[in-house]
Amino acid sequence: MEQQIGNGVRSSIISGVTWIKSARSNQSGNCVEVAQLPGGGVAVRNSRYPEGPALVYTQAEMAAFVEGAKDGDFDAFTA
Template sequence: MTQVSVRSSANDLPPLAWRKSRRSNPSGNCVEVAELPDGSGVAVRNSRDPEGPALIYTPAEIAAFILGAKDGDFDDLIT
């Protein structure tokens, strides 16, 4: 089992190019993602709390999640 790295603050990371889904709404109900500069993973943070904690996932972990989302594996969470 892989352990996700958690940074106490997104500010603990180097400057990153954060982005969020086009489906994000004005009330800020979205997460933001950023690729780490060394290609070692992807950081994820709450868009409403950009100074808060960030989760760090490996490329394999983020690929598994994105591919699962594309396959509909998590559709029951939004119905």
């Protein structure tokens, strides 16, 4: 039976996944980590709190976010 994973679930109960952190993460650990979920979704967690909650997105939602980031849609948040 496939594990049902929803938004806000503790990252520590998500088993069988590999969390990936960006190579651009800084020494302070200010980064997010992502993991591909068995059902096709993507979990996102704060790398400073790896036991904390994870947000879960569909592949389409993640694709839209990544494309928006590439296009500069979120540049105002990095100033």
